[in-house]
Amino acid sequence: MMDWILQIAPAFAEAHAPALLILLPMLAGPIAAFLPGGGRVAWIMTVVVTGLCTLLSLILLAQVRSIEGGAIISYAMGGWAPPHGIEFRIDALNVLILLLVSVIAFLTSIFGWPTIKAEIADGKRAMFFGAFQVCFMGLLGVAATGDAFNLFVFLELSSIATYVLVALGSGRDRRALPAAINYLLMGTIGASFYVVGVGFLYAATGTLNMADLAVQLQDVGGNRAVQVGFAFILVGLGLKAAMFPLHQWLPNAYSYSPSFVTAFLAATATKVAIYAMVRFLFSVFSLDFAFEGMSLALILAPMGIAAMLACSFQAIFQADIRRTLAYSSVAQVGYMLLGISLGTAAGVSAGMFHLVNHALMKGALFMAVAGAVLTYQGTRIHDFAGLGRRAPWTMTAFAIAGLSLIGVPLTAGFQSKFALVSALLESGWWWAALLVVFSSVLAVIYMGRILEAVFFRAPANPHKEHGEAPLLILVPLWILAIANIWVGVDGGFVYGLATDAAEALFIGGAS
Amino acid sequence: MAGPRSDHHVILRVVAKPLIPIIALFALYVHFHGDYSPGGGFQAGVIIVVAVVLYALVFGITPAMRAVPPVFARSLAALGFIIFAGVGVWALVMGGNFLDYDVLFNEEPGGHMGQHYGIIAVEVGVLFAVAGSMLSIFYAFAGRVTEIKDEDW
Numbered sequence: 277m278m279d280w281i282l283q284i285a286p287a288f289a290e291a292h293a294p295a296l297l298i299l300l301p302m303l304a305g306p307i308a309a310f311l312p313g314g315g316r317v318a319w320i321m322t323v324v325v326t327g328l329c330t331l332l333s334l335i336l337l338a339q340v341r342s343i344e345g346g347a348i349i350s351y352a353m354g355g356w357a358p359p360h361g362i363e364f365r366i367d368a369l370n371v372l373i374l375l376l377v378s379v380i381a382f383l384t385s386i387f388g389w390p391t392i393k394a395e396i397a398d399g400k401r402a403m404f405f406g407a408f409q410v411c412f413m414g415l416l417g418v419a420a421t422g423d424a425f426n427l428f429v430f431l432e433l434s435s436i437a438t439y440v441l442v443a444l445g446s447g448r449d450r451r452a453l454p455a456a457i458n459y460l461l462m463g464t465i466g467a468s469f470y471v472v473g474v475g476f477l478y479a480a481t482g483t484l485n486m487a488d489l490a491v492q493l494q495d496v497g498g499n500r501a502v503q504v505g506f507a508f509i510l511v512g513l514g515l516k517a518a519m520f521p522l523h524q525w526l527p528n529a530y531s532y533s534p535s536f537v538t539a540f541l542a543a544t545a546t547k548v549a550i551y552a553m554v555r556f557l558f559s560v561f562s563l564d565f566a567f568e569g570m571s572l573a574l575i576l577a578p579m580g581i582a583a584m585l586a587c588s589f590q591a592i593f594q595a596d597i598r599r600t601l602a603y604s605s606v607a608q609v610g611y612m613l614l615g616i617s618l619g620t621a622a623g624v625s626a627g628m629f630h631l632v633n634h635a636l637m638k639g640a641l642f643m644a645v646a647g648a649v650l651t652y653q654g655t656r657i658h659d660f661a662g663l664g665r666r667a668p669w670t671m672t673a674f675a676i677a678g679l680s681l682i683g684v685p686l687t688a689g690f691q692s693k694f695a696l697v698s699a700l701l702e703s704g705w706w707w708a709a710l711l712v713v714f715s716s717v718l719a720v721i722y723m724g725r726i727l728e729a730v731f732f733r734a735p736a737n738p739h740k741e742h743g744e745a746p747l748l749i750l751v752p753l754w755i756l757a758i759a760n761i762w763v764g765v766d767g768g769f770v771y772g773l774a775t776d777a778a779e780a781l782f783i784g785g786a787s
Numbered sequence: 788m789a790g791p792r793s794d795h796h797v798i799l800r801v802v803a804k805p806l807i808p809i810i811a812l813f814a815l816y817v818h819f820h821g822d823y824s825p826g827g828g829f830q831a832g833v834i835i836v837v838a839v840v841l842y843a844l845v846f847g848i849t850p851a852m853r854a855v856p857p858v859f860a861r862s863l864a865a866l867g868f869i870i871f872a873g874v875g876v877w878a879l880v881m882g883g884n885f886l887d888y889d890v891l892f893n894e895e896p897g898g899h900m901g902q903h904y905g906i907i908a909v910e911v912g913v914l915f916a917v918a919g920s921m922l923s924i925f926y927a928f929a930g931r932v933t934e935i936k937d938e939d940w
Contacts, residue, residue, distance in 0.1 A: 295875070295885035303872045306865035354878075355887035406865070 278338035285335045293339070294351040294364035297332045297374065298417050300325050305409030308402060315401025319389050322405045326382040326412065333375040340371045346780050350422070358422065359485035365422030368780035369559075372628065372773050373419040373551045376635055380543040381412050383752040384639065388536035390746045391646050395448045395534045404444055408540075411437035415548045424474045424560070425484045427552060428467065431516065435463045438545065442533040455528035462525040466515030469508045476505030477560075489560050503567050509556055510571060517549035519576075519613060520583035523606040530602035531655075535646030538598065542605055543639035547631050550612055554624065558781040563619055576617035581711055583610030588718035592725070598655050600722055601641055604681065607715065608634045614708060615696050622699035625778035629771055630692035633763060637680040637689060640756035644674035647745025647753065657726055662735030670745045671730050673757035678723045680760040683716045688763035688770075695771065796845065803845040810838040821910050822903065828910035832917025840925055848930050857926045864919025871912030874905060 282290065289296060304325040308318040340347050346368035353362040366374070385408070396404050414434025421427050439460045445452030478484055480501040481492035496502055515522040526546075530538050561568050584607050591603035608630070615627030647670045648663055649655055664671045680687035693712060700709040745753070763770050814834035821827030843851035875886040883890030888905025892898070 292879060292885065295879070299872060299875060299879075299885060303869065303876070306868040309865050310862070351884065353885055355884045355889055 281338040301413035309406030318405035359488035452532035469512030473508030539642035580613035626695040629774035633688035640677035664731035691767035828913030860922040867915025
């Protein structure tokens, strides 16, 4: 059904799509850092590069879907054949992540210019876009690579660029600096845990290629070194993914970084870490290992549920809208982990489906907040009072995404929560399904507080000017809002991608 | 830290002065032996920066920044990144995979010129990137206040 893409795409792009996807931002990043013109040229370049990457991801998607059950595209870096060389390995699971990251990057970089002009100093904008491209490249690399150590390198590339991006929020709010340092410390601990885990696996098997690891691990079995490696990797990636007790870095990093960065990170960074976790849980390790089944049931599921409840409660008591949304992000990560912890194809596909939908809604929510902040400079709920009348387009999109976050029927959030609840019931976890519904009620409260202020309260300070966000913000914002409704009305396409992704893990098994 | 004209640390300055070019030369030695013995761009980059850091320690941070300006260090880092990726692009253009050195010079099968010069070119990129970033980090910590003016970027 997507063969027409393969027909019009140039052969060169098709043959080298996995490498070009990384290469474009890799080249554009350092070049962008030098471009003059107060960042405007760098911005145009960023939009072009992220747009091209979106096209490349579409080509990859078409290639993967050209075969029933999903093709696996393997690209040998430097011509060194895997398992000895570094391999980029694209299957139905990570093509979904690649597409998500590049589409979100494209939309956020279109949206970014007005907010960056307002928040980042003149001379730093070109560097800012350079750092953004490196971050983007790292996230794509984590998703594309089939090499466990290479994944670490890309994870660090994206994280280090992220620390810089978060710290640049100090132009708007000085608290961005401690937030960035905090994130740096936590993120570095996460990355070192991951690399220690990979070290243990390497010691036990002598290979770093994930597909090869999966085969070798079958022989080594429940070796203690393998178990320790598993534990380190789970905790390391859990930190990056903001798994419940390890999420402390997230609220501050999201609240104080530049609006552009928040919108991009909220929709991509934790998602990529969750992808890596899923890849290790089901592709490298497998459910045959007793310790893995135990860790799913005893760690991921309780932590997911704890996140869902505790962080939703915390979200209710925040005065700052960006903090509310940040805590809600941790809660949503909980839903994904809960779906994954079922260890069934239905559970994982519900998790992946929610992952995509959450990117759509959080992207839209943070964009709308950025639009409002741009014209008003306040992020407290109090500041948003009466904004529905002054900026109806911005706030309607905000409301759509907010309803989607709650899980109101006909929105994306409903579809994925429905998939999650069905998967839970299928496995007999009716109590967890009840908790999902309860947590959605909490979401009604925290989003309801904001929406009530926006639409029904009088403006807090009638003398201060509110206005509609500029068109550059409104267009990507509405694309995301409409995507929320589209997935909500006809979730077939995205749900199909998520199901394919989960099946690639379970049917493709170890390969 | 002694200023450039202060009289103590004479011995230190006299000894450091001839050492600096030797350190830089040793860096190049480590670099060009990198493809068949331990060493390479990363180590060489660090060693080159050691030469600059030693200069900064003995003669002061300001003369060091005059000799090797912060903006140069930054640009060097980015340039290294571009060289590295550029070799990859070169391989792509010649019809191979990304960073496939074998195709760089259109050699007969069994030729090793591509592998030899390819890795050295990539390591030059690494050398620049590492030296540039290390020096930028050193400058950022050592000269906390004035050096990064907004026009410098």
